[in-house]
Amino acid sequence: MQRGKTFIVSGPSGVGKSTVLKALFAQRSDLYFSVSATTRAPREGEVDGTHYHFLTQTEFEEMIGRDEFLEHAQYVGNYYGTPKKYVDAAMEEGRDVILDIEVQGAQQICAKRPETVRIFVGPPSWQELERRLTARGTDTPEKVQQRLQRARVEMQSAEEYDYLVINDQLEQAVEELKAILCAEHCRPADRLDRILE
Ligand code: ADP
Ligand code: 5GP
Numbered sequence: 001m002q003r004g005k006t007f008i009v010s011g012p013s014g015v016g017k018s019t020v021l022k023a024l025f026a027q028r029s030d031l032y033f034s035v036s037a038t039t040r041a042p043r044e045g046e047v048d049g050t051h052y053h054f055l056t057q058t059e060f061e062e063m064i065g066r067d068e069f070l071e072h073a074q075y076v077g078n079y080y081g082t083p084k085k086y087v088d089a090a091m092e093e094g095r096d097v098i099l100d101i102e103v104q105g106a107q108q109i110c111a112k113r114p115e116t117v118r119i120f121v122g123p124p125s126w127q128e129l130e131r132r133l134t135a136r137g138t139d140t141p142e143k144v145q146q147r148l149q150r151a152r153v154e155m156q157s158a159e160e161y162d163y164l165v166i167n168d169q170l171e172q173a174v175e176e177l178k179a180i181l182c183a184e185h186c187r188p189a190d191r192l193d194r195i196l197e
Contacts (some may be wrong), residue, residue, distance in 0.1 A: 002191075004032070004091040005184055006113065008099045008106045009177075011121030012151030013076075014133030016167040017100050020121065023174045024098075031181075032090035034099045037063065040078040043138045053083070071101070071108035076146045080105065096181060103157040117184050119177065120161040124168040 011017050025033060037053040039060050048054050055063070060079045063069060072081030082099055090097050099109070110116050123129035129151065133144050158164055163180050167173040185191070 001094045002185075004093065004095040004097055006087065006091065006097045006099065006109070006116045007181065007184075008101060008109060008116055008118045009121060010101060010103050010106050010118070010154070010157075010161070011167075012123065012129055012154050013147040014129055014136060014151075015121050015123045016132065016170070016173070017121050020165075020167055020170065020173045020177065021098060021100060023170060024177050027174070028178070028181075030095060032086075032095040032097045034082055034087050034090075034097055036080055036082055036099075036101065037069075037072075038078055038080045040080075055079075070112075071105040073102060073104040073108070075102050076143065076150060082109070103154050106157075107160075117163075117180070118161040119163045119165060119180060120158040121165050121167050121173070122155070122158060124166055 009017055009021065021033065025031060035049065035051070035053060037055050037060060039055055039057050040052075042048065042052070042054050046052065046054075057079065060072075060081065063081070063083070064072060068083055068085070069081040070084045070087060072079060074080075080102070082101060082105065087097050087099075099105075101109075106118055110118065123132070130144075130148060133139070133147060139147065163176075165173050165176045165180075
């Protein structure tokens with residue numbers, strides 16, 4: 001059985017990462033979504049253990065102390081991190097793992113695991129990003145501004161990524177993600193052994 005691969009999905013807040021991934025997972029139950037830990041408060045409808053593991057700052061810092069994160073970062077006043085153990089277990093089972101994480105965390109993972117595939121999700125325009133972030137209605141105007149400021153910096157990292165998916169039409173973005181997953185499994189290094197055996 002081929003070991004699963006890790007795919008990082010990054011992009012500015014409000015671009016639609018969660019929405020695109022939800023649509024992808026509805027079609028691909030074989031994929032594994034890495035549930036992150038965070039100290040931010042749950043949004044309406046978010047379920048502990050499904051969307052995030054919601055932790056206190058002390059709990060989060062204890063996990064850092066026990067070296068239980070593959071990566072962790074601070075984002076607009078809160079901690080976010082990827083617990084190690086589930087990611088490795090899923091890959092051992094042959095499942096592809098999807099991480100929805102911001103750019104600092106992506107850089108940490110790629111320094112340790114350069115084979116990780118990085119996908120950046122960008123907006124069709126800056127105005128549309130601002131519109132989506134505001135229309136989502138989950139953040140105060142002050143937090144929206146902080147997230148937009150952060151987005152400007154994050155957009156500059158897009159070039160370091162392996163792929164850029166533009167989330168204009170949702171269905172098209174999902175198709176592009178599926179195409180990337182498929183293409184990454186067509187690399188000779190991963191499949192030539194099967195023929196040559
Ligand atoms: P992120 O996870 O990147 O922060 P969300 O998935 O929460 O972003 O999406 C932010 C807002 O944009 C949500 O209100 C969502 O419904 C909307 N949205 C997502 N994708 C699209 C799209 N392709 N077209 C229009 N609105 C979208
Ligand atoms: P949100 O608060 O909108 O859910 O997420 C804010 C940002 O944190 C997003 O860019 C999201 O990709 C990122 N994020 C979510 N989980 C993790 C994680 O485990 N590690 C890192 N580094 N970033 C994360």
